[in-house]
Amino acid sequence: MRWTAALVRRRPGRVLGPAAGVALAVALLGSLGAFIASAKGQMTVRAISQVSVDWQVEVQPGAVPAATLETLTGRAGIREAVPVGMAQTSGLQATVGGTTQATGPGVVVGLPDGYRAAFPRELRTLAGSDEGVLLAQQTAANLHAGPGDTVEIGVAGGAPVRVVVSGVVEAPFADSLFQVVGAPPGSQATAPPDNVLFLPLATWHSTFDPLAGSRPDLVRNQIHVRLDHALPSDPSAAFTRETGAARRLEADLTGSVVVGDNLGATLDTARKDALYAQVLFVLLGAPGAALAALLARAVVSAGRDRRRRELALLRLRGASRRQLDRLALAEAATVGVLGSTIGLAGGLLVGRFGFRSGTLGTTTLQSVGWAAASAAAGMLIAVVAVGLPARRDSGVLSVAAARREVAPAGRPLALRYGVDLVLLAAAGLVFWATSRSRYSVVVAPEGVPTVSVSYWALAGPLLLWAGSGLLAWRLSDLALGRGGRVLRVALRPVAGGLAAPAAATLGRQRRSLAGAVVLLSLTVAFAISTAVFNSTYRQQVGVDALLTNGAPVTVIEPPAASVPADRAARLAAVPGVVHVEAMQHRFVYVGNDLQDLYGVDPATIGPSAKLQDAYFAGGSARDMLNRLATQADAALVSDETAHDFQLHLGDRLRFRIRDAATGGLVEVDFHFAGVVKEFPTAPTDSFVVANASYIARQTGDPSPGTFLIENGSVPPHVLADRVRQAVGTGATVNDIETSRRVVGSSLTAVDLGGLTRVELAYALVLAIAAGGLVLGLGLSQRRRSFAIITALGARPRQVAAFARSEAAVLAIFGGVLGALGGWALAHMLVRVLTGVFDPAPTRVAVPWGYLAAVAVTVACGLMAATGSSSRATRRPLSEELRDL
Amino acid sequence: MADEAEGAGGAVVVAAGVARTYRSGASSVVAVHDVTCRIGAGDRIVIVGPSGSGKSTLLHLLAGLDRPTVGTIAWPALGGSPLTLRPGTVGFVFQGPSLVPALDAAENVALPLQLAGVDDAVAMAAALQALEQLGLGAVARQLPEELSGGQSQRVAVARALVGSPRLIVADEPTGRLDHAAAASVLDALDHAAAAVGAALVVSTHDPVVADRFRKRWVMADGKIESMGVWVG
Numbered sequence A: 001m002r003w004t005a006a007l008v009r010r011r012p013g014r015v016l017g018p019a020a021g022v023a024l025a026v027a028l029l030g031s032l033g034a035f036i037a038s039a040k041g042q043m044t045v046r047a048i049s050q051v052s053v054d055w056q057v058e059v060q061p062g063a064v065p066a067a068t069l070e071t072l073t074g075r076a077g078i079r080e081a082v083p084v085g086m087a088q089t090s091g092l093q094a095t096v097g098g099t100t101q102a103t104g105p106g107v108v109v110g111l112p113d114g115y116r117a118a119f120p121r122e123l124r125t126l127a128g129s130d131e132g133v134l135l136a137q138q139t140a141a142n143l144h145a146g147p148g149d150t151v152e153i154g155v156a157g158g159a160p161v162r163v164v165v166s167g168v169v170e171a172p173f174a175d176s177l178f179q180v181v182g183a184p185p186g187s188q189a190t191a192p193p194d195n196v197l198f199l200p201l202a203t204w205h206s207t208f209d210p211l212a213g214s215r216p217d218l219v220r221n222q223i224h225v226r227l228d229h230a231l232p233s234d235p236s237a238a239f240t241r242e243t244g245a246a247r248r249l250e251a252d253l254t255g256s257v258v259v260g261d262n263l264g265a266t267l268d269t270a271r272k273d274a275l276y277a278q279v280l281f282v283l284l285g286a287p288g289a290a291l292a293a294l295l296a297r298a299v300v301s302a303g304r305d306r307r308r309r310e311l312a313l314l315r316l317r318g319a320s321r322r323q324l325d326r327l328a329l330a331e332a333a334t335v336g337v338l339g340s341t342i343g344l345a346g347g348l349l350v351g352r353f354g355f356r357s358g359t360l361g362t363t364t365l366q367s368v369g370w371a372a373a374s375a376a377a378g379m380l381i382a383v384v385a386v387g388l389p390a391r392r393d394s395g396v397l398s399v400a401a402a403r404r405e406v407a408p409a410g411r412p413l414a415l416r417y418g419v420d421l422v423l424l425a426a427a428g429l430v431f432w433a434t435s436r437s438r439y440s441v442v443v444a445p446e447g448v449p450t451v452s453v454s455y456w457a458l459a460g461p462l463l464l465w466a467g468s469g470l471l472a473w474r475l476s477d478l479a480l481g482r483g484g485r486v487l488r489v490a491l492r493p494v495a496g497g498l499a500a501p502a503a504a505t506l507g508r509q510r511r512s513l514a515g516a517v518v519l520l521s522l523t524v525a526f527a528i529s530t531a532v533f534n535s536t537y538r539q540q541v542g543v544d545a546l547l548t549n550g551a552p553v554t555v556i557e558p559p560a561a562s563v564p565a566d567r568a569a570r571l572a573a574v575p576g577v578v579h580v581e582a583m584q585h586r587f588v589y590v591g592n593d594l595q596d597l598y599g600v601d602p603a604t605i606g607p608s609a610k611l612q613d614a615y616f617a618g619g620s621a622r623d624m625l626n627r628l629a630t631q632a633d634a635a636l637v638s639d640e641t642a643h644d645f646q647l648h649l650g651d652r653l654r655f656r657i658r659d660a661a662t663g664g665l666v667e668v669d670f671h672f673a674g675v676v677k678e679f680p681t682a683p684t685d686s687f688v689v690a691n692a693s694y695i696a697r698q699t700g701d702p703s704p705g706t707f708l709i710e711n712g713s714v715p716p717h718v719l720a721d722r723v724r725q726a727v728g729t730g731a732t733v734n735d736i737e738t739s740r741r742v743v744g745s746s747l748t749a750v751d752l753g754g755l756t757r758v759e760l761a762y763a764l765v766l767a768i769a770a771g772g773l774v775l776g777l778g779l780s781q782r783r784r785s786f787a788i789i790t791a792l793g794a795r796p797r798q799v800a801a802f803a804r805s806e807a808a809v810l811a812i813f814g815g816v817l818g819a820l821g822g823w824a825l826a827h828m829l830v831r832v833l834t835g836v837f838d839p840a841p842t843r844v845a846v847p848w849g850y851l852a853a854v855a856v857t858v859a860c861g862l863m864a865a866t867g868s869s870s871r872a873t874r875r876p877l878s879e880e881l882r883d884l
Numbered sequence B: 001m002a003d004e005a006e007g008a009g010g011a012v013v014v015a016a017g018v019a020r021t022y023r024s025g026a027s028s029v030v031a032v033h034d035v036t037c038r039i040g041a042g043d044r045i046v047i048v049g050p051s052g053s054g055k056s057t058l059l060h061l062l063a064g065l066d067r068p069t070v071g072t073i074a075w076p077a078l079g080g081s082p083l084t085l086r087p088g089t090v091g092f093v094f095q096g097p098s099l100v101p102a103l104d105a106a107e108n109v110a111l112p113l114q115l116a117g118v119d120d121a122v123a124m125a126a127a128l129q130a131l132e133q134l135g136l137g138a139v140a141r142q143l144p145e146e147l148s149g150g151q152s153q154r155v156a157v158a159r160a161l162v163g164s165p166r167l168i169v170a171d172e173p174t175g176r177l178d179h180a181a182a183a184s185v186l187d188a189l190d191h192a193a194a195a196v197g198a199a200l201v202v203s204t205h206d207p208v209v210a211d212r213f214r215k216r217w218v219m220a221d222g223k224i225e226s227m228g229v230w231v232g
Helices: A002-008 A012-050 A065-073 A137-143 A201-214 A237-253 A262-302 A304-316 A321-354 A364-393 A417-433 A455-482 A484-508 A510-549 A565-574 A603-607 A623-630 A639-644 A694-697 A716-727 A737-741 A751-782 A783-791 A797-831 A848-874 A877-883 B057-065 B105-115 B120-133 B151-160 B179-196
Strands: A055-059 A078-089 A091-094 A101-103 A106-111 A124-128 A134-136 A150-155 A161-163 A166-169 A195-200 A217-228 A258-263 A553-554 A578-591 A593-600 A634-637 A652-658 A665-678 A688-691 A707-712 A732-735 B011-022 B027-040 B046-047 B070-074 B090-093 B167-169 B199-204 B215-220 B223-229
Touching: A002 A012, A002 A150, A002 A321, A012 A237, A012 A262, A012 A364, A012 A751, A055 A065, A055 A237, A055 A262, A065 A078, A065 A217, A078 A201, A091 A137, A091 A258, A101 A137, A106 A201, A106 A565, A137 A166, A137 A195, A137 A237, A137 A578, A150 A417, A166 A593, A166 B070, A195 A201, A201 A217, A258 A262, A262 A364, A262 A455, A262 A510, A262 A751, A304 A321, A417 A455, A417 A688, A417 A797, A455 A484, A455 A510, A455 A797, A484 A510, A484 A797, A484 B070, A484 B105, A510 A737, A510 A751, A510 A797, A510 A848, A553 A716, A565 A707, A565 A716, A565 B199, A578 A603, A578 A694, A593 A694, A623 A634, A623 A665, A634 A652, A634 A694, A639 A665, A652 A694, A652 B120, A665 A688, A688 A694, A688 B011, A716 A732, A716 A737, A732 A737, A751 A783, A751 A797, A751 A848, A751 B223, A783 A797, B011 B057, B027 B057, B027 B070, B027 B199, B027 B223, B046 B057, B057 B090, B090 B151, B105 B151, B120 B151, B151 B167, B151 B179, B167 B179, B179 B199
Parallel strands: A106 A195, A134 A166, A593 A688, A634 A665, B046 B199, B046 B215, B090 B167, B167 B199
Antiparallel strands: A055 A217, A055 A258, A078 A106, A078 A217, A091 A101, A091 A150, A124 A166, A134 A195, A150 A161, A553 A707, A553 A732, A578 A593, A578 A652, A578 A707, A634 A688, A652 A665, B011 B027, B011 B070, B215 B223
């Protein structure tokens, strides 16, 4: 204790230096824990907010719906339960404007009074009233019907029922609303029904109750449930509790109900995203913590000579090896406790300001566990970085041996056995194995409670990182050891006439210099790969939002609306609008399947909608637009359509589209020109993209249905408000900022801004430390040499030439090799973590500004270290010599 | 030591009323005070005194490695040159190990010449010749840590002599050596000084070493208590 207390009092730098390195590692681990806690909490909240109806409880044949409803209403955890009817109609028919339109089979939904209030997001009114008989948007378009029109509902085996339409609605959650409850994953319908009508529940009962008796297979009774959402913030825990409650309900009601668990399905996706967050932690946090450990080690190494002398003196004065070991352990423990305490406090602060998370976990137990794990990591680093070298040094018997400044010759074991090459080869193999076919890092089978992460795939980037660091060691060792002549020539610009002794010095100190090179190259690689990954991530978040919204601001006209001819011109006149791209939106029958049809101008849509190559298969975005431009009747269809119909390029397609003049469907010929996977504003299932001019000619209707608006410098939500005022209430106006908040089934929906800031700031700090501090510490070890050189008549600039040479070697080997390693690592990371991105990036985004900041920071650190070494030589020489 | 040429030439160093005080926070230590002396070309002087008497500080001052806090020092025979150990002016042999650890023996000896702007090849040739003259040709490519104490000190002597200095200052050059090695180092210094007609100033508290010199300055408490030959 006395030794430790004296150490802290007399040699605070010896304790504080390594403690700072430990604190850096613990702070990173702690703040990443805060990020994961925050991200997981966000994911759960998001998942809950994305669901409109938590449970669709389907009453099984033989059970009494009213009794089931009563049971559910009184059950704990259920906030609201309302009955809903669903029945198959043989078809819908409407006579509007003298023409009669009919549809194929569809679904008629019975909604009780107050349903819209209980589940406000389930339906969105596009025209007419919120209550009464409501037509789905697509059905209204098919029937050419709107509020006030009469629709005839076909009932199997019975007389049709006529109802008057009150409004037109959109069902944003149609996929879940019309799910086959209880059907195993994968056997659900690929798309919701095309024809849908909503009736007041009383009307629905009077229409379909007779059918329930004769054809019970065509009628279903459901109870839509809203839960109280008191769930754990961890998506996995929330999923487990929530699905457990659903299964318990089924068990309690002994088979009389099956639960369609929409909330569980969404949490299922969220827990997968949570695992990706964990993966990000491993990939970004582990190297950062390792770097901090290396840094602590470097700081310890810098004071090694003095410590060795002290320990050797203690041995000479009778201290036993065991006593010295205890001193080493006490020093490591002091460094570990101090560093961990500071690091945890730092981690909490970073979490509070970076991620708005005041804890290190989602629960108290998790927070305590995470803090303990971070502190344990800190203690481990302290033992490895401080304790082990001190223990080794305690074996040094003589003060003379302790003064040795030149590291022993011979290559380190790792290089002698080619560990660097083995690691790089292993990284290549793992990458090859994990990047081919559809390998996924996170495996979360739908509906299965367990999820797993293939940490094996993460080994690729980590092996590459470690291998590139060791390779930098090998190359610098080789160049400094055997490239004397070349080194002399290369150093002439910085060392002038002292290039020869400078090169000789560097060659003999290559072991310690190589350590600094490795640390700098690893730091630069970490900074570059982190920055590129984060930048690519941000890029894809933008692409995702753009894909969903189509443009910074989008105007969508209601179906069958008559769009004024000057709509585009009026939108272009709105202050802040830079460009308006008009796009047709129709519905087209591809065989019996009703799909969305987008009519575009291939000359202008590319840049306006910022089409990505990833949106298409078999060619780039430019290729596909060229095909549309050169062939008027060219059509791009979905992969599924191309597969179902066994299409080959150039095949003739015959679609049925509504004709403007007759209102009926006409057959229009197209030619298959390629596969489109995604398109702005398009649904995720099948759709068709073709030339707007050709569609207009064939249907006699040139009117566009969607306007994509470029915003320039005006914020999208501000411009959206202006556009709303211009178009009135008839059209829907969306902006990309709102979309960005709303969309997201994947991790891209999680705000990684805080993580990005922390990671990048951390990489910068490490870059300064690895560049300036390590060089500075190395140079301070050579104070003795510099003092001797000064005593021999060297001027400060001549002493600085030695320091400059060292800095140049460090910058070139550490910087250049680190940059190459970082570039490779960034590409590998993006490839391995493809699942994080939605859509997958076609190219990585390089944040040049940040990388320039890293380069400048490293350069400044090196220059500061060089400058401080030359300043030290300006002390009176006798004082300098006396200190040595 | 041969003293035939002592005082025959002009003054190499002239110190008048010199004092050197070291400050550390509020306290200060007077290492040397009230020193007035003259060293002529070809002088052979030994400075003796107990540890802490100011010998090293005085040598640093005389060699121009340090500045006096009071008084003046001039080097008339060296062109009045300021603080420097440039080749042809002052050669200094330090008390402890003073070789640059990362340079081999030849590179250490060549370094003062390279610092003075001498071409690498010329400097290296001169260094090898200096080492040969001291019987160290065989260890020219060895690192300091591979040399014995005596060899290291003789390499340091070679480095001090390689530029043919007019003043050679050696601060306890034999302090860590056995008698045989010490004799070898002193012989080397003596011969080198004689060869170029340089003044030689050596500090020691070893009576055997001191006995080799006829001109003896005795230091105590930072002052020169007595001088075997007064140089006024």
